[in-house]
Amino acid sequence: MSKTIAVIEDEPFIIEALQFLLEREGFVVMTHSDGAGAVEFIKSVNPDMVILDNMLPTISGMQILETVRASNTIATLPILMLTAKGQKKDRSAAEQAGASLFMTKPFANADLVANVRRMVGL
Amino acid sequence: MPRTHLGTRIRSLRRSMGLSQKNLATTCGISPPYLNLIEHNRRGISGRTLIALAGALKVDPADLSEGMETALVDRVKKAALSAENLRVETDQTEEFTARFPGYARLIARLQDKADAQEHDFAALTDQMQNDPYFSEAIHMMLSSITTIRSTAEILSDPRGMDAGQSRKFTDNMRSEALRLSQTATDVLAHYEPSSGAATSTDISAFEALLEQHDHFLSDLEQSSVNVLQAIDAQLQMQPLSETDRAQMHASLQSYAQMAQSLPINLFLPAAKAAGFNPLRLAAEFQTNLEAIFFRLAHLPPAPDQPRFALLQVDGAGAVMYRKQLPSFALPRFGGACPLWPIYRSLAHPLRPLAAMLDMPFGERVFALSSAYPTEQASIPMPAPSESVMLATPDYALLDPALTATAPSLAVGLQCTICPRAECSARRSDYLLQS
Incomplete structure (x- = not known):
């Protein structure tokens, strides 16, 4: 059965690239492009993992991460933070908030795919 | 009167005349060990000894005591200490400054410039780290670069894709490349100086102007002249950027305001009569202490x-x-x-x-x-x-x-x-x- 990846990202061309890459690998990709409603989206999709941008409209990726980790139902969901804010302090803050993995933009497609496969146990 | 480095000057003058410490001490009626302490700046000198030493060294007592600029020595020392690996003879800074005052001023000036540039660099770094425009611009550029890189990798993948997808990704890449160049151009425009005119980074332009005129701008002191005309005349002589010109204009106006409210022809005699006591002068001119401070600092x-x-x-x-x-x-x-x-x-x-x-x-x-x-x-x-x-x-x-x-x-x-x-x-x- 195909693994489902939830992508929360506000840049449409990055969404298209991620969707193409992951679907080509056989994943089901569900996307959402706003911080608002992101937690509800994750709950409704019930994915195997989440790729989460940090700088989103309305609510930041960090806030979404904290909300997920504090929830009863999706607290252990693997989350890959994918962000242009790649300074040490950003990485440290994401890790403290419970990110499973931290990747900075721009990324190599092969690295992203390899990390996703590993995080969903493939 | 600054005496800290007086000893260095005495030693330098004595040596240049070929006198031994003992000879000079005997001539001046003091003991050689005491002269040694004076020459190493460990003892002050009473008026009588100063006069005797000046006489023996054939210089005016005032010249002897006033020649050194202690602040200059400190600035040269600071320059020497900033060059950690050069093993500068910092214990001889005072002697160096006394013997080569021109070179000492040059070193101090270069050190001041280095300090100013270091400060500007720190300020720029701080601005870049905290500037929301810069942060947003970098984020936009990284997003564009991410799309371009990822899309380029997809397009060059040997596994290929159908023509429609390929055309879509090519369009995406072109759009992002345009957005990236526009953002980069905007950033450059945002940080471009408003004018190409020269600016002084070592000291402010107003400070430099005041130094040139011994901190007394006689053009602005004349109550009969048109103050604004005088200010404009001062500004026209300065090759300044727009920002510096505005700051200079404000500073010159403040000076003119001080000169008008505390006219020098009334203030100076009053200051002399009051023993330059700012508290008495503030009461006499019915103004605040700060105004008196500024006036006292700008006398002929x-x-x-x-x-x-x-x-x-x-x-x-x-x-x-x-x-x-x-x-x-x-x-x-x-x-x-x-x-x-x-x-x-x-x-x-x-x-x-x-x-x-x-x-x-x-x-x-x-x-x-x-x-x-x-x-x-x-x-x-x-x-x-x-x-x-x-x-x-x-x-x-x-x-x-x-x-x-x-x-x-x-x-x-x-x-x-x-x-x-x-x-x-x-x-x-x-x-x-x-």
């Missing part, structure tokens, strides 16, 4: 009146204005010695503080400071304050009532050039410490 130079240094800082201790003296340096960036009354005044607005500053190498400077609120206080927040300090090494020329009760404070200029090891206010090491 004359040998029979005290030379005044002036420092003005904001509530954070940042220097807003300074007038230095050759024997009393003032910082341009960062704080000076936190024990100076100018910083203590910030906690006691509208209450003048007087003190005799004992500098580490023997100079004494009388200082009077006063802080004042810059806006109305409101509950529960007190008003922010600025503080200004007037200082002079020529305290003997002041009204004795002003200096009689001033407490002595053992202070420095800045920690890095202050040897007071046991100072509770120390916040960085003394660089000369071996």
Whole structure:
């Protein structure tokens, strides 16, 4: 059965690239492009993992991460933070908030795919 | 009168005349060990000894005591200490400065420029880290680069894709490349200086202008001339950027305002009669102390009146204005010695503080400071304050009532050039410490 990846990202061309890459690998990709409603989206999709941008409209990726980790139902969901804010302090803050993995933009497609496969146990 | 480096000059003059310490000491009626202490700046000199030494060395006593600029020595020392790997002979800085004053001034000037550039660099770094426009621009550029890189990798993948997908990704990449170039162009435009005119980075343009005119702008002192015309004339002579020109205009207007409200032809005789006592002058001219401080710091130079240094800082201790003296340096960036009354005044607005500053190498400077609120206080927040300090090494020329009760404070200029090891206010090491 195909693994489902939830992508929360506000840049449409990055969404298209991620969707193409992951679907080509056989994943089901569900996307959402706003911080608002992101937690509800994750709950409704019930994915195997989440790729989460940090700088989103309305609510930041960090806030979404904290909300997920504090929830009863999706607290252990693997989350890959994918962000242009790649300074040490950003990485440290994401890790403290419970990110499973931290990747900075721009990324190599092969690295992203390899990390996703590993995080969903493939 | 600064005497710290007087000994160095005496030693230099003695050697240039081929005299031994013993010969010179005998001629002047003092013991050779005492002369040795004087030459190593470990003893002050009484008037009689100074005159005897000057006579033996065939120089005027005033020339002997006034030739050295202690602040210059400090600046040269600072330059030497900043070159860590060069093993500069810092123990001979005073002698070097005495023998080669032109080169010493050149070194000090270059050090000042280096300090200013270091400060500008730190300010720019700070701006880049905290500038929301820069942060947003970088984020946009990284997003575009991410799309371009990822899409390029997809398009070059040997597994291929159908023509429709390929065309879509090519369009995406073109759009992002355009967005990236536009963002980069916008960033460049945002940070481009408003004018290509030259700017002075080592000292402010106004400070440089005042230094050129001995801190007395006679054109702006004449009550009969059109002040605005005089200001414009001053500005036309300055090759300035738009920002610097606006700042210079404001500074010149402030000067003109001071000259109009405290006219020099009325103020100078009153100041002499009052023993240059700012408190008496403030009462006589019915104005605030700060105005009197600024006026006293901008008098036409004359040998029979005290030379005044002036420092003005904001509530954070940042220097807003300074007038230095050759024997009393003032910082341009960062704080000076936190024990100076100018910083203590910030906690006691509208209450003048007087003190005799004992500098580490023997100079004494009388200082009077006063802080004042810059806006109305409101509950529960007190008003922010600025503080200004007037200082002079020529305290003997002041009204004795002003200096009689001033407490002595053992202070420095800045920690890095202050040897007071046991100072509770120390916040960085003394660089000369071996």
